[in-house]
Amino acid sequence: MMSAGGQDKDLNFELNILPILDILSVLICFLLLTAVWIQIGTLDTKQAIGDNSTVSQAKNPPSLWVTLEADGSLQLSLRDIPQAKKLEDRIARTSEGVNWKVLEAKLQALKTQWPELKTSVVRPGAQSNYGDVIRVMDKLKQSSFEGVGISPLG
Amino acid sequence: MRTSFVLPAQRRSPLMDTQNLKPGSKKKSLFRRDLALALPLTSLIDAFSIIVIYLLIGTQSGGIETQVPGQLNLPAAEHSASVDKTMPILKIQKGIYYINDQKVSGNQLSAKLEELKKDSKDVELMIQADTEMKYSELDPIIKAGSLAGIEKLKFAVVPKQ
Numbered sequence: 664m665m666s667a668g669g670q671d672k673d674l675n676f677e678l679n680i681l682p683i684l685d686i687l688s689v690l691i692c693f694l695l696l697t698a699v700w701i702q703i704g705t706l707d708t709k710q711a712i713g714d715n716s717t718v719s720q721a722k723n724p725p726s727l728w729v730t731l732e733a734d735g736s737l738q739l740s741l742r743d744i745p746q747a748k749k750l751e752d753r754i755a756r757t758s759e760g761v762n763w764k765v766l767e768a769k770l771q772a773l774k775t776q777w778p779e780l781k782t783s784v785v786r787p788g789a790q791s792n793y794g795d796v797i798r799v800m801d802k803l804k805q806s807s808f809e810g811v812g813i814s815p816l817g
Numbered sequence: 818m819r820t821s822f823v824l825p826a827q828r829r830s831p832l833m834d835t836q837n838l839k840p841g842s843k844k845k846s847l848f849r850r851d852l853a854l855a856l857p858l859t860s861l862i863d864a865f866s867i868i869v870i871y872l873l874i875g876t877q878s879g880g881i882e883t884q885v886p887g888q889l890n891l892p893a894a895e896h897s898a899s900v901d902k903t904m905p906i907l908k909i910q911k912g913i914y915y916i917n918d919q920k921v922s923g924n925q926l927s928a929k930l931e932e933l934k935k936d937s938k939d940v941e942l943m944i945q946a947d948t949e950m951k952y953s954e955l956d957p958i959i960k961a962g963s964l965a966g967i968e969k970l971k972f973a974v975v976p977k978q
Contacts, residue, residue, distance in 0.1 A: 680858045687865035694872035703885060704897025705943060705971035710963055787952040794948035796955075797892040797972055804896040813970070815959045816952070 706800055708812055726782040727773065727808070729799055733790035735760040737799070739769060744777060761795055763802065770806035781807070786814040885945060885973070886910065892948040894974040900943070904971070905933050909946040909954055923957050930965035941969040 723743045730738040735756035744750070754765050773780060783803045787796045796813070803811045885891065889910065908915040914926060921929050933940050942962060946955060962970060 680862060683862060684858065684865065687862065687869055690869050691865065691872065694869065698872060698875060702976060703891065703973050704894065704899055704976040706894050706897055706974050708970045708972070710959065710968055710970055789951065789953040789956070791952040792948075793946055793950040793952060793955060794892040796952055797894055797948070797974060800972075801894040801896055801974075804894075813959060815963065816956045 706797060706804070708800070709810055710812055724782050725777060725780050726784060727770075727780060727803075728784050728786060728814075729803070730786045731761075731788060731791045731795060731799055732756075733788045735762075735795065737761060737766060739773075741773070741777075741780075744780070760792075761798070763798070766799070766802055767806070770802060770808075774806050774808075782810040782812075783808040784812045784814050789816055888947075889945060890948050891945065891973055891975045893977040895977045897974045897976045898971075900971075902941075904941045904943050906943045906945060906973075907958060909944070909950060909958070912954055914958070926957055926961040927964050930961050930967055934965045934967055939969075940967055941971055942967050943971045943973055945973040 725744045726742050728740040728742060730740070732738070737754040739750070739752040739754070741750040752769060754762050754769065756762060785796060785799050785803070800811050800813070886908070889908070905917055906915075908918075914921045914923065916929050916933075930942070933942070944955070944958060959970075
C-alpha cells in the first residue's frame with residue numbers, strides 16, 4: 664500500500680493466491696461430482712407394430728433373418744430376394760459361444776452379393792443371452808444393415 | 818520498464834529463499850516462517866486451472882445424462898448412437914420391470930406403454946438390461962411395445978472403441 668510520503672519501498676503488491684486456490688478447489692470438487700463418467704449409447708431398432716405385422720399388399724423388402732439359438736449357434740435365412748432361391752446357412756458355435764468371425768465374414772459376403780439387402784431381423788431363442796443378441800445386432804449394423812429389428816418369441 | 822514497486826535490493830521471493838537454503842545453514846532458522854509459504858503456489862494454480870478446463874470440456878460433450886444403476890452391466894457395442902434427447906427408460910433388473918424408476922408388473926406393461934404412446938405419438942423407449950439376462954425376460958417388452966404401437970426401441974449399450 665502506498666504511504667503518505669509516497670515512498671517506493673513501502674509498495675509491495677502481492678497477489679493473494681490462496682482464495683484463488685480455494686475457488687479452483689471448489690470448482691474441481693463440483694465438476695468431479697457432477698461429471699458423467701459412464702457415457703452410454705443406444706443401439707436403435709425399428710419394430711413392426713400392430714398393423715404392420717398383418718398381411719398387407721405391400722411387397723416386403725429383401726431381408727436377412729438371423730436366428731440365435733440358446734447354445735450360441737446361428738442360422739441365417741434370406742427372404743424376399745428377387746431372382747434368388749431361398750438361402751439358408753448355419754454357423755456352428757465355438758467353445759466360447761457364438762462364432763463372431765464367421766458371422767462377420769458371412770454378413771460381408773451377403774452384402775457384397777446383394778447390396779440391396781438392408782433389412783434384418785434377429786430372432787433370439789428364449790434362453791439366448793441378451794448380450795449375444797445385442798452383439799448380433801451390432802454386427803448387422805457394422806455390415807451396413809440400416810433397418811435392424813428384433814423378433815418376439817413365437 | 819519498471820515492473821515492480823519493490824526495490825531490487827529489498828525484493829525477496831519465497832523461491833529465492835528456498836534456493837538460498839542449504840542443509841545446516843543458519844538461514845534455515847531465520848527463514849523457517851517464510852518457508853511455510855514457500856510452496857510453489859503458481860504451479861499449483863496452473864495444475865488446478867488445467868484440471869478445471871479439462872473437466873469443463875469433458876462435461877460439455879452434449880450428451881444427455883442418463884442414470885444407469887451400478888448393478889446393471891450393460892452390453893457393449895461398437896456401432897451405437899449417442900443419446901441426444903430424453904426419453905422414457907424401461908429398466909429390467911432381476912426380472913422386475915421399471916418404467917422411469919416406477920415398478921411395473923409384467924401384465925401392466927402394455928397399458929403403461931400405451932399411456933406413454935398417448936402422451937407422445939413419436940415416443941422412443943430406452944431399454945436398459947443386464948448383458949447376462951435371458952431373452953425371455955425382454956420378450957414381454959417387445960410384445961407390449963408392438964401392441965402399444967411403439968416403433969422405436971433403443972437398447973442402452975456401452976460404446977466400445
